[in-house]
Amino acid sequence: MSDRVPPVPPAPPGPPSPRPLEIAPESRRITIKGRLHIDERDLSEEFIRASGPGGQNVNKVSTAVQLRFQLDNNRTLPDDVKQRAGELAGSRLTQAGEILIQADRFRTREQNREDALARLIELLVKAAHRDKPRKATRPTLASKKRRVDTKKQRGGIKKLRSGRPDSD
Numbered sequence: 001m002s003d004r005v006p007p008v009p010p011a012p013p014g015p016p017s018p019r020p021l022e023i024a025p026e027s028r029r030i031t032i033k034g035r036l037h038i039d040e041r042d043l044s045e046e047f048i049r050a051s052g053p054g055g056q057n058v059n060k061v062s063t064a065v066q067l068r069f070q071l072d073n074n075r076t077l078p079d080d081v082k083q084r085a086g087e088l089a090g091s092r093l094t095q096a097g098e099i100l101i102q103a104d105r106f107r108t109r110e111q112n113r114e115d116a117l118a119r120l121i122e123l124l125v126k127a128a129h130r131d132k133p134r135k136a137t138r139p140t141l142a143s144k145k146r147r148v149d150t151k152k153q154r155g156g157i158k159k160l161r162s163g164r165p166d167s168d
Contacts, residue, residue, distance in 0.1 A: 029076075032125060033124075038069070043069055043120075046068075048064050049064065064103065066100060066101070067113075085123060085127035086099075088123055099120065101119050
């Protein structure tokens, strides 16, 4: 009995046969805070070569990751959270409405991928936090008194400057 595997016949010449239809696996949700979540399909990542020190490894291996999050096309986040996230992202927000996060702190792809995702989640958690609107209040009597006392003291200092020198 032979352990040889029979050779695979070569593909016939001509256009390649169509690939079978691939059904995307059920999308995974990444929880941000409470009920807020993002869809994994809104994320894309690209591995690039890291910059900086690292010896020969840095020139051979693409370990840095560029994580892109489709902020404008996202359907799971409320509009106010998306707006605050865009403001917090600053220069990391591209013209196409993507948040671009680059992670190259670590030597491995997995650690850099986790780092980039953690930074994105941190940004979205900050964006999800709503500041309480400030209620305007009247100044207290003590704060008015402190303000007037400071003005009197400052005026006294300036008055001393304009005096004529004493002639002895």
